Amino acid sequence: MRVKLAKRWTKRLLQLPETGMGYQRVDLRLAGGREIKNVLAFNAEEVELPDECADIQIEDVQLRTA
Amino acid sequence: MLKLNLTLQCLLLNQHESGMGYQIVEATTFDNKIKRGIAYNAELLLFEEEPRRMFRTATFAQLLNEAKISTEEIRSLQVVTNTASASPAFVLREAASSYVRKAMPAKDAPIEKTKEKEVFKRFTAYEKDNRITSDGKLLPGTYATTEEDAKKAPTGKAAVARYALPNPKPASNVWTIKPWKDTLIQYGIVEPANDQPGGGVEVIFTKGTNPGTVTGPEKIPDE
Numbered sequence: 483m484r485v486k487l488a489k490r491w492t493k494r495l496l497q498l499p500e501t502g503m504g505y506q507r508v509d510l511r512l513a514g515g516r517e518i519k520n521v522l523a524f525n526a527e528e529v530e531l532p533d534e535c536a537d538i539q540i541e542d543v544q545l546r547t548a
Numbered sequence: 549m550l551k552l553n554l555t556l557q558c559l560l561l562n563q564h565e566s567g568m569g570y571q572i573v574e575a576t577t578f579d580n581k582i583k584r585g586i587a588y589n590a591e592l593l594l595f596e597e598e599p600r601r602m603f604r605t606a607t608f609a610q611l612l613n614e615a616k617i618s619t620e621e622i623r624s625l626q627v628v629t630n631t632a633s634a635s636p637a638f639v640l641r642e643a644a645s646s647y648v649r650k651a652m653p654a655k656d657a658p659i660e661k662t663k664e665k666e667v668f669k670r671f672t673a674y675e676k677d678n679r680i681t682s683d684g685k686l687l688p689g690t691y692a693t694t695e696e697d698a699k700k701a702p703t704g705k706a707a708v709a710r711y712a713l714p715n716p717k718p719a720s721n722v723w724t725i726k727p728w729k730d731t732l733i734q735y736g737i738v739e740p741a742n743d744q745p746g747g748g749v750e751v752i753f754t755k756g757t758n759p760g761t762v763t764g765p766e767k768i769p770d771e
Contacts, residue, residue: 492678496687498689499689499690500679502711502713502741502750503692503693503713504670504674504691504715504719505714522715524674525673525674525676525677
């Protein structure tokens with residue numbers, strides 16, 4: 483499901499290049515240490531997450547480079 | 549116009565043609581410039597900015613005889629895969645107009661500079677595009693397409709397909725970008741991805757654009 487990113491992550495993503503027109507591919511680290519790789523971030527403000535992760539706080543967002 | 553030396557001829561003969569009897573190429577010069585052109589019969593290279601009217605008045609053999617040998621100018625040649633059309637006439641016209649793009653993603657393409665009055669378009673599903681600042685500039689690393697290529701995406705869904713966008717929502721908001729001359733840019737072709745065919749031209753504004761260069765969005769039909 484689509485999850486709105488906190489403003490600080492939007493701010494970070496906007497400092498990084500896009501992966502394609504209107505989107506970026508990112509790796510997320512969630513509270514509790516779980517990592518989700520290769521997540522789509524749209525317009526630097528929404529990410530597509532598995533339903534079971536949607537309510538977990540995002541601890542870090544990194545742009546995928548490969 | 550250059551007559552290719554034997555090394556470059558062999559190089560081209562080991563690569564595919566772009567059409568019958570010719571190859572669209574990018575030549576790397578010894579001063580590390582990349583120039584596009586058309587190699588005829590793997591032996592005569594005409595750069596895209598050069599006139600072609602001599603073909604009407606001279607034979608191929610005469611042109612070869614008059615051409616300077618490439619040895620001191622061209623270090624290597626690479627055939628460019630053209631996905632736009634199989635029609636030679638179209639390809640030639642496109643080459644002359646600088647519309648031939650590398651068949652590689654923009655991120656892997658060399659950094660170039662925009663020409664005067666070049667116009668670009670950006671399609672997104674969002675009315676408020678976060679990569680466009682309030683003073684009308686693009687942030688560094690933002691993607692777009694050429695104005696010419698954008699004409700091939702008349703709807704938001706067509707844009708999703710042509711630019712292989714992972715967001716299935718129609719990209720029906722279209723911004724117009726008129727960068728200053730010499731803005732840094734990379735040109736490429738969208739690869740198939742996200743269950744979409746791609747094939748459109750994509751550009752990256754490597755360092756973004758200057759204030760006041762982006763207007764819109766214009767709304768196009770979703771489908």
